[in-house]
Amino acid sequence: MIPEIGHFALILALLFSIAQAIFPLWGAQKNHAGLVSLARPLVIGNFILVSISLGCLVWAFYTNDFSVSYVANNSNSLLPWYFKISAVWGAHEGSLLLWIWILSLWSIGVALFSRQLDDEDVARVIAVMGFIAVGFLAFILITSNPFERTFPHFPVDGHDLNPLLQDFGLIIHPPMLYMGYVGFSVAFAFAIAALISGKLDATWARWTRPWTLAAWGFLTCGIALGSWWAYYELGWGGWWFWDPVENASFMPWLAGTALIHSLAVTEKRNSFKSWTLLLAITAFSLSLLGTFLVRSGILVSVHAFASDPERGLFILVYLLIVIGGALTLYAARASKMESSHRFTLFSREVLLFINNILLIVALVVVLLGTLLPLVHKEIGLGSISIGEPFFNQIFAYLFVPFALVLGIAPLVRWKQDKLPRNKSKLFIALGLATLFALTCYFIYAIDHIWTLLGVSLAVWIVVLTLFEIMQNGNLRKLPLSHWGMVMGHVGFAFLIAGISLTQFGSVEKDVRMAVGDKVDLGRYIFSLDSVDSVAGPNYSSYMATVSVKHDTALFKLFAEKRFYQVQSSVMTEAGIDPGFTRDLYVALGEQMSDGSWAVRVYVKPFVRWIWLGAIFMCFAAILCIADRRYKSVLSLRKAKTSTDGLTKAV
Amino acid sequence: MKKLRLLIPIVTFLFVCIFFYRGLFSDPRDIKNASLDREFPAFALADLMTPDLKRTESELMGKVTLVNVWGTWCITCRVELPFLTQLKQQENMRIVGVYYDNAVDAAFGPVDVNKTRLEVRQMLGQLGDPFLYNVYDEKRDLSLDLGITGAPESFLVNKQGKIVWHRRGDINVRLWQEELKPLFEKLKAE
Numbered sequence: 001m002i003p004e005i006g007h008f009a010l011i012l013a014l015l016f017s018i019a020q021a022i023f024p025l026w027g028a029q030k031n032h033a034g035l036v037s038l039a040r041p042l043v044i045g046n047f048i049l050v051s052i053s054l055g056c057l058v059w060a061f062y063t064n065d066f067s068v069s070y071v072a073n074n075s076n077s078l079l080p081w082y083f084k085i086s087a088v089w090g091a092h093e094g095s096l097l098l099w100i101w102i103l104s105l106w107s108i109g110v111a112l113f114s115r116q117l118d119d120e121d122v123a124r125v126i127a128v129m130g131f132i133a134v135g136f137l138a139f140i141l142i143t144s145n146p147f148e149r150t151f152p153h154f155p156v157d158g159h160d161l162n163p164l165l166q167d168f169g170l171i172i173h174p175p176m177l178y179m180g181y182v183g184f185s186v187a188f189a190f191a192i193a194a195l196i197s198g199k200l201d202a203t204w205a206r207w208t209r210p211w212t213l214a215a216w217g218f219l220t221c222g223i224a225l226g227s228w229w230a231y232y233e234l235g236w237g238g239w240w241f242w243d244p245v246e247n248a249s250f251m252p253w254l255a256g257t258a259l260i261h262s263l264a265v266t267e268k269r270n271s272f273k274s275w276t277l278l279l280a281i282t283a284f285s286l287s288l289l290g291t292f293l294v295r296s297g298i299l300v301s302v303h304a305f306a307s308d309p310e311r312g313l314f315i316l317v318y319l320l321i322v323i324g325g326a327l328t329l330y331a332a333r334a335s336k337m338e339s340s341h342r343f344t345l346f347s348r349e350v351l352l353f354i355n356n357i358l359l360i361v362a363l364v365v366v367l368l369g370t371l372l373p374l375v376h377k378e379i380g381l382g383s384i385s386i387g388e389p390f391f392n393q394i395f396a397y398l399f400v401p402f403a404l405v406l407g408i409a410p411l412v413r414w415k416q417d418k419l420p421r422n423k424s425k426l427f428i429a430l431g432l433a434t435l436f437a438l439t440c441y442f443i444y445a446i447d448h449i450w451t452l453l454g455v456s457l458a459v460w461i462v463v464l465t466l467f468e469i470m471q472n473g474n475l476r477k478l479p480l481s482h483w484g485m486v487m488g489h490v491g492f493a494f495l496i497a498g499i500s501l502t503q504f505g506s507v508e509k510d511v512r513m514a515v516g517d518k519v520d521l522g523r524y525i526f527s528l529d530s531v532d533s534v535a536g537p538n539y540s541s542y543m544a545t546v547s548v549k550h551d552t553a554l555f556k557l558f559a560e561k562r563f564y565q566v567q568s569s570v571m572t573e574a575g576i577d578p579g580f581t582r583d584l585y586v587a588l589g590e591q592m593s594d595g596s597w598a599v600r601v602y603v604k605p606f607v608r609w610i611w612l613g614a615i616f617m618c619f620a621a622i623l624c625i626a627d628r629r630y631k632s633v634l635s636l637r638k639a640k641t642s643t644d645g646l647t648k649a650v
Numbered sequence: 651m652k653k654l655r656l657l658i659p660i661v662t663f664l665f666v667c668i669f670f671y672r673g674l675f676s677d678p679r680d681i682k683n684a685s686l687d688r689e690f691p692a693f694a695l696a697d698l699m700t701p702d703l704k705r706t707e708s709e710l711m712g713k714v715t716l717v718n719v720w721g722t723w724c725i726t727c728r729v730e731l732p733f734l735t736q737l738k739q740q741e742n743m744r745i746v747g748v749y750y751d752n753a754v755d756a757a758f759g760p761v762d763v764n765k766t767r768l769e770v771r772q773m774l775g776q777l778g779d780p781f782l783y784n785v786y787d788e789k790r791d792l793s794l795d796l797g798i799t800g801a802p803e804s805f806l807v808n809k810q811g812k813i814v815w816h817r818r819g820d821i822n823v824r825l826w827q828e829e830l831k832p833l834f835e836k837l838k839a840e
Contacts, residue, residue, distance in 0.1 A: 241725065278659060285663075292670070312674040320667060327660035334656050371666065374673045387723070510772035569823075570732055589776040590735070598775035 006056025020130030024123035093146035124193035160566035169229030177222030183215020188284035205267035217621025224614030248290030454500020484624035491616025498609025691795035735778030
């Protein structure tokens, strides 16, 4: 009965979404206040219905209702309760439902927190979001119903959740990622609303910024969690594999990063309007594209969901309508968005634009690298595969100018500036960066050119960021969003330093170890103390105890090899000793015929800094959103109605 | 002119969509292989780990054998290795590897075979070693004869040395249960 309620609520939600897509927009265009005022109740109704639906699915999982085929395929009565809940989004149907629920969450957020905006504008935004929801609800109801029953012969027990996904990382990684993906729909809806109404002023940009920042923060967090999960769960010792699905999440991130910077220009300088709109459309389009790539099985990936051309075709048609429609509207209307503002060649605008271009180039590289195998095959040149070396090399080259400009831009004034004004600061930063690189080279004997370049670029950014803070005078008066920028940039410095140090400084050894054997790696001595059989709730495992000696310190690592009975698959749980300057990493391999074990040990310097950088960036987004000026939009709008044209002066 | 520039995004997008549409209906794994239903091509290649040992196609006779073309550089092969190992242990399947070295290209200069061996040993130690032995297809002659388009690719060879089944992409539980297992049992009984 419960699953049927969930299904029914979903059908009602579709009807609500259709109404939400049509009436508010109609009302806004025809100046019909009654229809416009329908927007908020419809959004709230939609949210309640989708929540009921999701709740029903969660309940079906929690109570082991194996008559629901989605539950039977992805859960098992032995599964701990928290994995039963997270199994809801462990496969295609349920994760799609989560996607829709998050969309309704963002919609209700827009509806509740935008009372200061004109009702017509909000109505347009909500209508666009309703339109997006219609497509996804139709998709889930027609091709991927999570409530389908297995009557009359339902299984006694479930097929279990994929063991790879039975992990804390999975509980939060997809929701975070979807919050990011779907969050860009708000910026998208704002962009479409602006194109429809032809109104795009500083208020629009100021209003779009916190939503975009929130989505970007969630996406950053989601990607970082995914990377962290891959690091300790897959047992390959890496943190990024340029897998098509990773790329699918990275592309919206790049577009989103460009967007939050371009929005700053649009808000403060009333410029880059058409570019900002295009980025807002692009960021969400890439989120949708990611969904298409993952769900259609068009690309070969580790992450692939069950692929099905029917589903793929559905999403493709949907993409054509949403993205194609948005870009057509853009082509038709964007020329009306005039950017009145002028600036000279050396100004913050231009520097931000350069970084925007670099981000877009990076985006195109990822897009090409992901799609080229497909295109290559379809034009009859045979299958090819594009991997890490291609991406790593190009990104290494793109990082350098990007980091250089990132350091300078915040110091440079809007509109026009002269290079000599900041010359001394730039020289000091350059000097310190060089000094640091030389220290690394001579004292720590780091001799890899990219590592040295990476750490010196990080120093460059940090030093220039410090200069930028100091030149502002009274630090207490600095708005929170300014601290957000500082934090984001410092986070990026951590990220580059982490990547360059761990990429070229990691040492690893694959060894055969019997109990009692020792192996040296750098200044660390690893010894295998014991290998014991352990029984988990739904798996059995071998747990190796490895003790590590470093100077006088002695600590233990536990690496596991788990065997999950129901799906008869083997999983590696790496033993990791995390540290600020290095991670020690032990993964247990196969047992040899003589009873010894294949063991892989790593020392990964500064690998934590990569995620630390991402955490900084997430906090940066929070700081920016918390800024007071986003709460003062009300007064701005009031001022606008009393004296027209004041907004231009802001 | 400015109007035209604004058309670039939509035109690019539509162009990409054409490929998406075509890509949907062609399974990246499903291309018919020309070697199917023929004798396994003749070869005489060195064993990857013991180069003095020459391997030939005659060793494939007498027992149903899965020939797996792979390389350490191939991500999907990583995913596939543990399952192949399971097949070897549980089904007693004879699996022979054909090692396809990605670095072999005139442009990259001579190949460091020792480095390859080290990588192979590490990867098999980590993920499981399903192979009875590995043939080192240094000049890619065998891969060419087999019509390989990428890695991993697998061929099931019957007792008479004829290729009866081919798979482009990974071998997984579902494929094993639906396709490979029935065929394997049938060939074994022959």
